[in-house]
Structure formats: C-alpha cells, structure tokens
Amino acid sequence: MNAVATKLVRTRPRVDTAPLWIRAGVTAWIALLVIAPVVSLVLKGVAAGPAAFWHAVSARGAVDALWLSTWTSLIASVVNGFMGSAIAWALVRWDVPGRRLLAALVDLPLAIPTLVAGILIIALFGPQTALGGFLHHHGFDVAFARPGIVLALLFVTLPFVVRAVEPVLAELDPAEEEAALTLGSGRWLTFRKVLLPPIFPAIAAGMVQTFARSIAEFGSLAAVSGNIPFKTLVAPVYILGQVEAGEPEAAAAVSIVLLAVALALQPFAAFLARRAGGRRG
Amino acid sequence: MVEAKRRVPDAQAKLVFGGIVAYLSVLLLVPLAALVLAVVRHFGDVVEQLTSGEAFHAMGLTLVVAAICITLNGVFGIAGALVLVRQRFFGRRFLDALVDLPLALSPVMTGLAFLILFGRSGALRPVVDLLGFSVAFAWPGVLLATLFVTLPFTLREVALVLEEVGDHEEQAAATLGASAWQTFRRVTLPNIYSGLSIGTTLTLARALGEFGAVLVVGGGIANKTETATTFIHTAVEERQEPAAFGMALILAAAAIALLLFLQNRKAKV
Amino acid sequence: MSIQVRNLVKSYGGHRVVDDVTFDVAAGELVALLGPSGGGKSTILRIIAGLDSADQGEVWLDGNRVDHVHPRDRQVGFVFQHYALFRHMTVAQNVAFGLDVQGESKDSQDERVKTLLQVMGLQGLGDRMPTQLSGGQRQRVALARALAPRPKLLLLDEPFGAVDAKVREELRRWLRKLHDEVHTTSIFVTHDQEEAFAIADRVLIIQKGGLEQAASPTQVLDEPATEFVARFVGEVNVFDGVVKGGHAWIGSIETPVNGHAEGTKVRLIVRAYDLKFWVDPQGPAKVNRVLPLGDRVRVEAELLDGAPIFAQFPRRSSLLHGIEPGSRIAVEVTHARAWAAE
Numbered sequence: 008m009n010a011v012a013t014k015l016v017r018t019r020p021r022v023d024t025a026p027l028w029i030r031a032g033v034t035a036w037i038a039l040l041v042i043a044p045v046v047s048l049v050l051k052g053v054a055a056g057p058a059a060f061w062h063a064v065s066a067r068g069a070v071d072a073l074w075l076s077t078w079t080s081l082i083a084s085v086v087n088g089f090m091g092s093a094i095a096w097a098l099v100r101w102d103v104p105g106r107r108l109l110a111a112l113v114d115l116p117l118a119i120p121t122l123v124a125g126i127l128i129i130a131l132f133g134p135q136t137a138l139g140g141f142l143h144h145h146g147f148d149v150a151f152a153r154p155g156i157v158l159a160l161l162f163v164t165l166p167f168v169v170r171a172v173e174p175v176l177a178e179l180d181p182a183e184e185e186a187a188l189t190l191g192s193g194r195w196l197t198f199r200k201v202l203l204p205p206i207f208p209a210i211a212a213g214m215v216q217t218f219a220r221s222i223a224e225f226g227s228l229a230a231v232s233g234n235i236p237f238k239t240l241v242a243p244v245y246i247l248g249q250v251e252a253g254e255p256e257a258a259a260a261v262s263i264v265l266l267a268v269a270l271a272l273q274p275f276a277a278f279l280a281r282r283a284g285g286r287r288g
Numbered sequence: 289m290v291e292a293k294r295r296v297p298d299a300q301a302k303l304v305f306g307g308i309v310a311y312l313s314v315l316l317l318v319p320l321a322a323l324v325l326a327v328v329r330h331f332g333d334v335v336e337q338l339t340s341g342e343a344f345h346a347m348g349l350t351l352v353v354a355a356i357c358i359t360l361n362g363v364f365g366i367a368g369a370l371v372l373v374r375q376r377f378f379g380r381r382f383l384d385a386l387v388d389l390p391l392a393l394s395p396v397m398t399g400l401a402f403l404i405l406f407g408r409s410g411a412l413r414p415v416v417d418l419l420g421f422s423v424a425f426a427w428p429g430v431l432l433a434t435l436f437v438t439l440p441f442t443l444r445e446v447a448l449v450l451e452e453v454g455d456h457e458e459q460a461a462a463t464l465g466a467s468a469w470q471t472f473r474r475v476t477l478p479n480i481y482s483g484l485s486i487g488t489t490l491t492l493a494r495a496l497g498e499f500g501a502v503l504v505v506g507g508g509i510a511n512k513t514e515t516a517t518t519f520i521h522t523a524v525e526e527r528q529e530p531a532a533f534g535m536a537l538i539l540a541a542a543a544i545a546l547l548l549f550l551q552n553r554k555a556k557v
Numbered sequence: 558m559s560i561q562v563r564n565l566v567k568s569y570g571g572h573r574v575v576d577d578v579t580f581d582v583a584a585g586e587l588v589a590l591l592g593p594s595g596g597g598k599s600t601i602l603r604i605i606a607g608l609d610s611a612d613q614g615e616v617w618l619d620g621n622r623v624d625h626v627h628p629r630d631r632q633v634g635f636v637f638q639h640y641a642l643f644r645h646m647t648v649a650q651n652v653a654f655g656l657d658v659q660g661e662s663k664d665s666q667d668e669r670v671k672t673l674l675q676v677m678g679l680q681g682l683g684d685r686m687p688t689q690l691s692g693g694q695r696q697r698v699a700l701a702r703a704l705a706p707r708p709k710l711l712l713l714d715e716p717f718g719a720v721d722a723k724v725r726e727e728l729r730r731w732l733r734k735l736h737d738e739v740h741t742t743s744i745f746v747t748h749d750q751e752e753a754f755a756i757a758d759r760v761l762i763i764q765k766g767g768l769e770q771a772a773s774p775t776q777v778l779d780e781p782a783t784e785f786v787a788r789f790v791g792e793v794n795v796f797d798g799v800v801k802g803g804h805a806w807i808g809s810i811e812t813p814v815n816g817h818a819e820g821t822k823v824r825l826i827v828r829a830y831d832l833k834f835w836v837d838p839q840g841p842a843k844v845n846r847v848l849p850l851g852d853r854v855r856v857e858a859e860l861l862d863g864a865p866i867f868a869q870f871p872r873r874s875s876l877l878h879g880i881e882p883g884s885r886i887a888v889e890v891t892h893a894r895a896w897a898a899e
Binding site for chain 1 (some may be wrong): 294295296301302305306307309312313315316318319320322323326363367368370371375377382385386387388389390392393394395396397398399400401403404405408410411432435436439457468471490493496497498499500503504505517520521524532535541543544546547548550552
C-alpha cells in the first residue's frame with residue numbers, strides 16, 4: 008500500500024470514530040491532571056512578587072545548582088550524541104551476534120527505576136568497592152562526585168539518541184551510497200556528504216531530548232551525587248532541598264526556570280524530529 | 289523500499305562492537321551481581337526486614353497505584369489517541385502538546401505542584417476537604433502524581449499505531465452497518481493491541497520506578513505514603529542496608545522482566 | 558435502488574473538487590465514473606456512500622433524501638481501492654462481518670459466507686488471513702464482504718487499480734457477470750477508459766469536478782458532448798482548421814463538418830480509425846514510422862507542413878499495402894468532430 012498516496016488523498020471521513028463526549032472526557036482528564044498542577048506550580052513561583060522570584064532564582068545555591076545541571080547535561084548530550092549514533096549504526100547496519108543483547112541493554116534505562124540505577128552505580132563505584140577504592144586512590148572519584156553525575160546521566164539518557172537515529176538510518180536508500188561510490192567518492196566522503204545530512208536532524212533531536220531529560224533527572228542523582236551543596240547539587244535536588252526547608256515559593260521559582268527551559272526546547276525538538284522523519288510518508 | 293544490507297563488520301569493528309557490549313554488560317551485570325551477593329549474604333536480615341508490615345505496605349501501595357495507573361491511563365490513552373489522531377478540532381495541537389508536558393517536568397517539580405495544588409492554601413484543597421480525603425502526604429497524592437507522570441505512554445504508543453494503520457477498515461465497517469461501539473471493539477481494538485501492550489509495559493515500568501514525585505507529595509511516611517522506591521530511600525538513610533538491597537533487587541528483577549517482555553513485544557511489531 | 562444526485566458541490570481548501578454535479582442512475586444499472594486522476598470521481602462516490610459529506614447539493618436513494626443518513630444506515634456496499642480488509646480477521650470473518658453486526662444467526666451467516674465464497678471462486682480460503690492472499694483474491698474478498706449484507710447499491714472505488722493487467726481483465730469480466738446475475742445497482746470509479754467501456758451500461762465522464770457527459774459507451778465514442786470527452790476517449794488526432802465551403806480544411810485535406818459558420822477557426826478531433834491512408838506519390842503526407850502493436854498497426858506520419866498525423870489499422874488491412882517509412886501517402890478523413898476554437 009502506498010502510504011504517501013494515502014496521506015495525500017486523506018479526506019476527513021464523516022465516520023467519526025469517537026463521539027463528542029469522549030473528546031470532552033479526554034479534555035477534562037488532561038485539564039485536571041496536567042494543567043491544574045502545572046498552573047498552580049507556576050502561580051506559586053510568582054506569587055511572592057518579582058523581587059522574591061529574582062531573589063530565589065539568583066541565590067548562590069540556585070545558580071550553582073542550575074549551572075551544574077546545565078553543563079553536566081551538555082556533556083551527556085554530546086557524549087551520547089556520539090555513542091548513541093554509533094550504537095544505532097551498529098544495530099542497523101551490522102550483522103553480529105550480541106545485537107539483540109545490545110538492543111535490550113539500550114532499552115534498559117527505560118525500564119529500570121532511576122533510583123535503582125543510581126544504587127547500581129554506587130554498588131559499582133562506591134567508596135567501599137574495589138573499583139571505587141582504586142579510582143579514589145588515584146585521585147578520581149565517581150560516586151558522590153561530579154563524574155558520577157555525568158555517568159548517571161549517560162546511563163539514564165542512553166536510549167534517546169539511539170531511538171531517534173535508528174529508524175532514520177534504517178530508511179536510508181542504499182542506492183544513494185552506491186551511487187556515490189560509483190561516482191568516485193571514498194568511504195569517509197560518502198559518510199560525510201551522503202549519510203550524515205539525513206541523519207543529522209535525528210541526532211540533533213535526540214540530543215535535545217537528552218538534554219531536557221538530563222536537567223530534570225532526579226532519582227539516580229539522589230543516590231549518586233551526594234548532594235554536597237555548591238559542588239554536587241543539581242537543580243532538581245536543590246528544589247527538593249528548598250521544599251524540605253519549608254520554602255515552597257523559592258522551590259517553585261527555580262522550578263519555573265527548569266520548566267521554561269524544557270518548554271523552550273520542546274518545539275525545537277519537535278521541529279528537528281519532523282525534519283528527521285521527513286522521509287517517512 | 290530496499291533496506292541497506294547488513295554487513296558483517298570487519299575484525300576491527302567486531303572488536304569494537306564486542307567491547308561496547310562487554311563494557312555495558314559489565315556496567316550492569318557486575319553491580320547486579322554485587323546486589324544479588326549482598327542480598328544472599330544478608331539473606332536472613334533481608335527476609336526479616338522485607339516481611340515487615342512497613343515493607344508489605346510499601347509494596348502493596350506501589351502495586352495498587354501501578355494497577356490504577358495502567359487502567360485509567362490505558363482507557364484515557366486509547367480515548368485520547370483516537371481523539372488526537374482521528375479528529376480535527378480547535379485546540380487539538382494544544383491538547384497534543386499538553387500530553388507531552390509530564391515528560392518535561394522533573395519528578396520533584398511534579399510532586400511540588402501537587403503539594404501546592406492540594407496543600408493548605410491550594411486551589412483544589414476545598415474540594416478534597418469536602419470529599420473527605422487528603423492528597424498532600426496521603427496516598428491519593430501518590431496516586432495522582434503517578435497518574436501524572438504515566439499519562440503520555442499508552443497514549444503515544446496507541447497514537448503511533450493508529451497513524452500507521454489508518455482508518456480505512458473503520459470506514460469499511462461503517463458501510464457494512466456496524467455501530468460505533470461495534471466498530472471500535474471489533475476493528476479498532478484488535479489493530480491497536482500492539483501499541484496498547486507496549487504502552488502498558490512502559491506505564492508499569494514508570495509507575496514502579498517513580499521516586500521524586502511520590503517522595504515530595506507523599507513524604508515517604510511509613511505505612512501511609514511509602515512506596516517501594518521511597519522505602520529504599522528511607523532504608524538507606526536509616527542504614528538498613530539489607531532492606532534497601534532487598535527491595536532494590538526486587539525492583540531490578542521486575543524491571544528486567546518488563547524489559548524482556550518489551551523486547552518481545554517490539555519484535556512482534 | 559435508484560440514485561439521484563443533484564447539484565453536488567464539495568471543496569477542499571478553497572478548491573472545488575466536485576463542481577455542481579447532477580446525474581441519475583436507474584435501478585439495476587451498472588454505471589462507470591470515468592475520468593483522469595484527481596478529477597473528483599472518488600469524492601462523488603464517497604459522498605453517495607455517506608463517507609464524506611457534500612458542501613451543497615442532495616443525494617436521493619430510492620426517492621429518499623439521504624444527506625444526513627449515516628453510512629451504516631444507507632444499505633450501500635463499498636469496495637475500497639486498497640481493499641480495507643480487516644487484517645485481524647479471517648476471510649470468512651471478513652465476509653460475515655456485515656451479517657454479524659446486524660445480529661444474523663450464526664448458521665445463516667455461515668451459509669451465506671459459503672455461498673459467496675463459492676460464487677467468488679474463493680472456496681477453501683475461508684480460514685486464511687488477508688495477508689496470505691494474492692491481490693486478486695483480496696479484491697474478491699472485499700467484493701464478497703460488501704455483497705454479503707445484500708446491499709441495495711454497490712459502489713466500487715477503482716476496484717482493479719491495485720492488481721496487474723491480466724488479473725484486472727479477469728476481475729472485470731467477473732464483475733460484469735456478477736452484475737448480470739444479481740442486478741444490484743452499481744457505480745464504479747475508474748480512470749481506465751477501456752475498463753469503463755468494457756463493463757458499464759453507461760459512462761459518466763468527470764473532469765475537474767464537473768460532469769462532461771453521461772451516455773452509453775457508443776454514444777460517448779460517436780457523439781462526444783465536449784472537446785474534452787472527444788480527446789479523452791481513445792486515440793485521437795487534434796488539428797486546427799478553418800471552415801471553408803461547408804468543409805473544414807487541414808491544409809489540403811478536407812473533412813466533413815457541420816454546424817459551423819463559414820470562416821470559423823475550428824479544432825478538429827479525428828479518431829485513429831476514422832482515417833484512411835494509402836500509397837500515393839503525390840499525397841499530402843509522408844510516413845515516419847510503422848509500429849506493429851500486436852493486433853493493430855499504428856502508422857505515424859506527418860503532413861507536409863510538419864503537423865503529425867497517425868492512424869490505426871487492423872494488422873492484415875489491405876490499406877497497409879506498400880506503406881513503409883518514407884512513403885508518401887494520401888489521407889482521407891471519414892469522420893471528424895469539430896469544436897469552435899477560441
């Protein structure tokens with residue numbers, strides 16, 4: 008069946024598969040469950056006035072936490088941009104034993120509770136373990152330190168770039184690469200000029216998703232980061248601290264910053280995803 | 289469309305590939321093994337601490353909340369997917385964006401939002417007071433927060449399948465005299481089954497693993513709002529390692545089971 | 558069931574896809590909606606079925622106005638271009654569906670399914686899934702399914718578009734035979750002129766949303782109502798000529814023509830079989846190519862002023878004697894249609 012032709016001829020059927028009351032029900036569910044809490048969060052953040060908002064957001068602890076979240080998430084995005092693409096390539100183009108295992112491992116971060124993931128990292132790199140002790144001896148700490156944060160983020164966001172790139176890679180027409188080869192292009196040049204352009208939006212979309220997910224990550228970091236203020240305190244944990252300290256307005260204010268960043272990224276990611284999936288009808 | 293042929297990679301690439309797989313397996317298998325060993329070593333303590341009333345309550349609450357999330361977000365997921373994919377109306381794009389909103393929020397923020405909404409001066413506090421239950425620091429809060437974070441999964445997976453399958457079969461059913469319900473039950477539902485099972489698996493995994501939101505809105509109060517995850521958190525803070533390891537192992541095992549099921553479902557698609 | 562369609566209008570995005578279409582279909586007729594792709598034929602069909610609604614106009618089935626009647630209540634059988642078989646049901650379940658949702662008893666369903674599968678040449682395939690069938694088989698299942706609930710009207714949307722040529726011919730003959738036995742009023746949509754002419758009692762030519770002509774195949778061929786119809790059907794030569802002395806002239810070739818004033822510029826449509834060629838060293842045309850197309854031979858020539866002209870002859874025609882590339886030929890036009898050129 009020609010999917011493209013079907014899309015072009017898509018007329019609006021008079022056969023409505025869901026009557027009006029279903030639409031109303033769905034809207035009510037989403038309105039209550041999603042809009043109400045988010046709106047109240049935002050309102051709380053600005054309730055005490057612009058001065059208090061600025062004070063909460065520019066407090067040294069907040070700024071440090073936001074900065075830490077940002078640069079660790081950037082690192083995670085870039086590293087997983089590469090690794091994710093490489094893994095997608097291996098999954099799509101190679102015929103090796105162990106491929107299924109890799110595919111399963113890539114999906115593992117989606118299935119496993121983030122807290123448990125954090126605990127596993129501590130179990131591997133914690134100060135009482137062989138590996139952890141060895142690294143500590145050489146002046147390098149993973150658990151309860153910044154490298155641990157990056158490691159946790161790398162684990163948790165592993166699937167995103169892979170899942171974004173895999174379908175696009177799978178849909179590339181091999182005839183294009185063959186044409187390039189017959190025209191005299193070498194392997195690297197073919198990669199750069201023929202393969203990379205179509206998959207690049209997908210990689211970018213995956214990286215944006217990775218970044219958005221990373222700044223919001225909590226569970227694994229609660230276990231791994233050690234929560235030392237100004238050093239290993241990420242934004243979500245800082246927000247938790249403010250809540251526990253009885254400062255919900257400040258917590259809400261910093262939340263608004265994170266939310267604003269995430270919301271600003273969403274249309275960007277959607278745009279990239281559309282560009283990436285453009286080949287599919 | 290012709291798929292690119294899979295190449296058997298040369299020896300060098302095979303080495304790299306093998307290295308990646310080995311590395312990841314070690315990253316996961318070794319700590320899992322360590323976890324299993326720890327549990328085995330303190331087996332008696334683990335059993336004792338996990339069979340306490342508090343542990344049972346935590347597991348029970350987690351399971352009940354997960355079941356409710358699967359059911360409610362399953363129904364609303366199917367309905368929502370049908371509405372968003374098959375209908376055109378003013379505000380559809382907005383509704384579509386709202387469905388993704390839970391994915392943009394950090395779990396802590398989710399918990400905070402519900403605390404505010406149902407807290408002392410919250411907008412919906414009078415409503416729940418009237419209905420006679422509390423949300424903040426009570427199990428309904430845990431439920432609501434989990435419903436929030438699991439909202440998108442079933443909906444998105446079902447929407448994906450609906451888009452692929454198209455509505456021609458439903459049109460055919462209409463010309464053959466089927467009512468809307470008959471069409472839904474006999475034509476639409478079987479076709480979205482694959483999306484439904486993947487979505488349900490993802491929902492369950494997320495519900496079991498939710499931590500930040502339930503910690504904030506529930507407070508992790510033993511025998512009241514403690515879930516499996518906050519149980520672990522509390523256990524670590526109170527230096528009750530056997531309990532923490534035991535519960536972590538249970539969750540890890542459940543996650544792996546779900547993962548295998550997910551892989552199986554995806555292979556069938 | 559008889560059908561009356563009155564002044565149907567449908568627009569998509571500001572563009573009129575169906576433009577004031579009016580026609581009747583008598584009970585028991587087999588009618589074709591014929592025209593180029595994108596001309597609105599499928600849309601008209603879907604409006605009659607109730608799968609789309611018109612912006613203006615009326616549809617009457619058996620003397621009842623049905624514009625607001627849901628497709629499930631119109632008793633119309635619809636065969637989709639890409640079959641739309643229920644992929645999770647067996648062939649038998651597919652065919653029985655229309656009976657099942659009306660609550661017919663299992664026994665009666667089984668009987669009817671058996672009969673239909675027999676009639677359609679699908680016996681023994683009842684337990685197969687749609688993906689296990691060939692294109693032609695799937696199309697027959699779609700037909701059987703639409704016919705099972707005994708609809709009063711059968712609508713087919715490019716029913717043979719997705720199968721290959723040989724199968725298409727078989728299915729065509731099939732459909733006509735079926736109609737001759739069952740006499741259900743039927744409308745089918747096609748862009749294949751040969752198909753329409755081979756099966757239909759009457760042909761409705763649709764172009765750019767408008768109805769150009771509604772007549773029997775012979776009438777359409779011999780008395781095309783508009784220039785479009787004349788050009789669309791069959792292989793034609795198109796010339797510009799001038800009316801002089803009661804005839805139209807294409808260079809030095811005269812053609813019979815009627816109804817146009819002296820001196821008007823006209824566009825002439827001459828069918829490939831309404832021309833005669835024969836060898837004549839003083840002839841006004843020269844042969845370029847002679848193409849053996851199986852049972853016909855196509856002779857492509859050009860007039861002295863360079864205008865192309867072609868004719869078709871049966872393979873063994875005596876007129877072809879001596880005609881080869883380069884020969885000079887005489888031309889006689891036995892029949893032409895003329896329309897005033899703007």
